[in-house]
Amino acid sequence: MDYSYAPLLFFAGIGAAFAIFSVVGAGSLAGPKRYNRAKVDAYECGIQPSPQPEGGGRVPIKYYLTAMLFIIFDIESVFLYPFAVSFDRLGLFALIEMVIFVLTVFVAYAFVWRRGGLEWD
Amino acid sequence: MTSPATFTQAHISYAAVVPMLVIFGAALVGVLVEAFLPRAQRYLVQLGVTLIGLVASFLTLVLIARNNRGVTAASAVVIDAPALMLQGTVLVLSFFAVLLMAERFDTKYPDAFTQSGASVPGSPTETNAVRLGATTTEVFPLTLFSVGGMMLFVASGDLLIMFIALEVLSLPLYILTGLARRRRLLSQEASLKYFLLGAFSSAFFLFGSALVYGATKTIQFGALADAVASTNGRDDILIPGVFLIAVGLLFKVGAVPFQSWTPDVYQGAPTPVTGFMATTVKVAAFGAMLRLFYVALDGLQWNWQPVLAVIAVLTMIVGSVFAVTQTDIKRLLAYSSISHAGFLLIGVVALNKTGLSGTMFYLVAYGFTTIAAFGIVALVRSSGSEATHLSQWAGLGRTSPVLAATFSFLMLGFAGIPLTSGFTAKFALFSSAVGHGATWLVVVAVLMSAVTAFVYVRIIVLMYFSEPTGDTQVVMPSPLTGIAVTAGALMTLVLGVAPAPLLNLAQHSALFMR
Numbered sequence: 001m002d003y004s005y006a007p008l009l010f011f012a013g014i015g016a017a018f019a020i021f022s023v024v025g026a027g028s029l030a031g032p033k034r035y036n037r038a039k040v041d042a043y044e045c046g047i048q049p050s051p052q053p054e055g056g057g058r059v060p061i062k063y064y065l066t067a068m069l070f071i072i073f074d075i076e077s078v079f080l081y082p083f084a085v086s087f088d089r090l091g092l093f094a095l096i097e098m099v100i101f102v103l104t105v106f107v108a109y110a111f112v113w114r115r116g117g118l119e120w121d
Numbered sequence: 122m123t124s125p126a127t128f129t130q131a132h133i134s135y136a137a138v139v140p141m142l143v144i145f146g147a148a149l150v151g152v153l154v155e156a157f158l159p160r161a162q163r164y165l166v167q168l169g170v171t172l173i174g175l176v177a178s179f180l181t182l183v184l185i186a187r188n189n190r191g192v193t194a195a196s197a198v199v200i201d202a203p204a205l206m207l208q209g210t211v212l213v214l215s216f217f218a219v220l221l222m223a224e225r226f227d228t229k230y231p232d233a234f235t236q237s238g239a240s241v242p243g244s245p246t247e248t249n250a251v252r253l254g255a256t257t258t259e260v261f262p263l264t265l266f267s268v269g270g271m272m273l274f275v276a277s278g279d280l281l282i283m284f285i286a287l288e289v290l291s292l293p294l295y296i297l298t299g300l301a302r303r304r305r306l307l308s309q310e311a312s313l314k315y316f317l318l319g320a321f322s323s324a325f326f327l328f329g330s331a332l333v334y335g336a337t338k339t340i341q342f343g344a345l346a347d348a349v350a351s352t353n354g355r356d357d358i359l360i361p362g363v364f365l366i367a368v369g370l371l372f373k374v375g376a377v378p379f380q381s382w383t384p385d386v387y388q389g390a391p392t393p394v395t396g397f398m399a400t401t402v403k404v405a406a407f408g409a410m411l412r413l414f415y416v417a418l419d420g421l422q423w424n425w426q427p428v429l430a431v432i433a434v435l436t437m438i439v440g441s442v443f444a445v446t447q448t449d450i451k452r453l454l455a456y457s458s459i460s461h462a463g464f465l466l467i468g469v470v471a472l473n474k475t476g477l478s479g480t481m482f483y484l485v486a487y488g489f490t491t492i493a494a495f496g497i498v499a500l501v502r503s504s505g506s507e508a509t510h511l512s513q514w515a516g517l518g519r520t521s522p523v524l525a526a527t528f529s530f531l532m533l534g535f536a537g538i539p540l541t542s543g544f545t546a547k548f549a550l551f552s553s554a555v556g557h558g559a560t561w562l563v564v565v566a567v568l569m570s571a572v573t574a575f576v577y578v579r580i581i582v583l584m585y586f587s588e589p590t591g592d593t594q595v596v597m598p599s600p601l602t603g604i605a606v607t608a609g610a611l612m613t614l615v616l617g618v619a620p621a622p623l624l625n626l627a628q629h630s631a632l633f634m635r
Contacts, residue, residue: 107149107152107156108152110152110153110156110157111153111155113156114155114156114157115155115156
């Protein structure tokens with residue numbers, strides 16, 4: 001039988017045991033228990049949680065549009081970096097392809113801009 | 122540090138992929154039209170751009186791509202005879218579906234789409250949009266993007282391109298589903314269900330691709346076929362991979378047990394979008410399924426054929442039997458489309474040339490009938506919105522004889538009565554199963570055809586032999602719907618009376634390239 005994956009299982013076991021011990025065991029045994037309001041808030045990277053809308057309504061749509069735009073240009077830059085690094089060896093064809101690629105992304109950007117997606121309020 | 126790998130540029134035969142480029146180009150123009158043109162001009166310009174794009178793409182397909190077949194873009198795209206045939210089918214059916222989407226009943230009634238998709242139904246934002254006379258002309262570029270994805274889907278040469286094409290064709294459909302003007306909550310619910318289940322099935326597809334890649338070290342279909350033929354040790358992850366991919370594809374065609382979204386989505390989506398979805402997505406998904414199973418996985422046929430045969434039988438039975446109990450015409454057509462998906466799976470299971478040509482012929486015949494049927498469903502109205510409950514269709518034979526006669530003819534086409542396209546299509550498809558010895562599949566299929574025939578004939582009886590009730594009225598359509606419905610009904614007749622040209626085309630196109 002092949003035991004080459006046994007260390008993986010071993011480490012997974014140690015990891016699980018550590019997580020269970022530190023959350024369930026050590027925290028409740030040794031940790032101080034002082035309650036305050038901040039502890040029941042949602043955790044958002046250390047900043048103040050965004051206020052919930054009145055009556056449990058919707059999250060403002062502008063969050064989502066900004067996030068979508070960020071992701072689109074983020075992915076675009078993922079393609080731009082390797083292109084820029086090996087630009088010398090790729091030649092004119094890659095330049096044309098990249099210009100077309102960037103233009104198609106800007107078509108989407110133009111749509112969001114013209115239809116008021118960038119207006120914050 | 123390792124030395125940089127040498128870069129070899131993949132050769133792309135632009136002449137072979139130009140129909141897709143035209144469609145994507147037209148879609149981008151459509152987005153720019155949305156961005157920069159004033160609201161009043163958008164509708165006409167969008168309709169023009171979309172129809173010209175579809176026609177131009179079809180012309181380039183026939184004139185250029187047809188003479189430049191081949192495997193291109195580093196084996197990622199395969200433009201062969203079945204791909205061309207299916208792409209052409211998608212384009213023609215989309216043309217008529219776009220005509221249905223553009224229907225405005227000579228401005229007496231509004232179109233099928235909401236004024237502002239992002240507003241809460243019944244909110245001040247929506248009221249404001251209605252007052253301003255806003256329209257959702259974005260449906261046209263969205264449709265074009267979806268069509269582009271379908272064209273790539275049937276021509277994909279490896280699993281990753283197939284996955285990307287699957288997403289490109291699906292994402293616009295999720296949005297289109299949620300844009301109905303009437304019963305907006307139902308529409309948005311349908312959209313969310315479709316999106317969640319679609320995302321789920323896409324994940325299955327991707328998991329399956331990863332397992333297949335792990336087992337064979339390739340995702341390209343030709344290389345996959347060789348690897349599958351020679352592999353004999355890694356079946357333990359290859360077979361699960363194959364079936365996970367199949368889940369993703371079977372979901373798209375609405376096969377049992379992945380059919381649960383179909384009735385909800387068909388009912389909730391705007392009727393022209395349902396027509397578009399019911400036809401073109403079936404063409405694209407069956408095209409992709411045929412390519413995957415015929416080209417890449419034919420070496421594993423003893424593994425997948427029995428499973429797909431069982432799924433085909435279940436799909437036929439569930440679709441037909443559940444259609445009997447439906448009281449909503451759109452849900453009924455949804456279950457009917459499920460049973461047709463079961464019939465079509467027979468062609469996939471057959472794994473022979475007749476199966477391929479029969480499936481392609483069936484897709485064309487079914488597509489035209491379906492487009493016309495949904496075009497008619499959009500015309501039968503009660504106090505402004507569509508009268509989709511079956512009881513509201515009672516007595517239409519007396520109040521609007523032309524519409525009832527056309528719809529009855531289409532129903533007979535669905536049922537597969539001789540002299541309609543349904544008969545020739547079923548004949549062409551079922552003969553493929555007889556050819557490879559699965560006569561029991563044909564027996565089930567014919568039995569289930571009889572069950573669905575009962576469903577269709579019941580509608581005809583309802584229209585002709587019941588008293589008209591309520592305030593159901595038939596709206597006089599503009600030439601847009603007129604053309605689409607006439608073309609659909611005419612093709613249902615022509616393919617039933619003189620099917621030879623298209624059958625020949627399908628038979629000549631029934632050869633995959635690797």
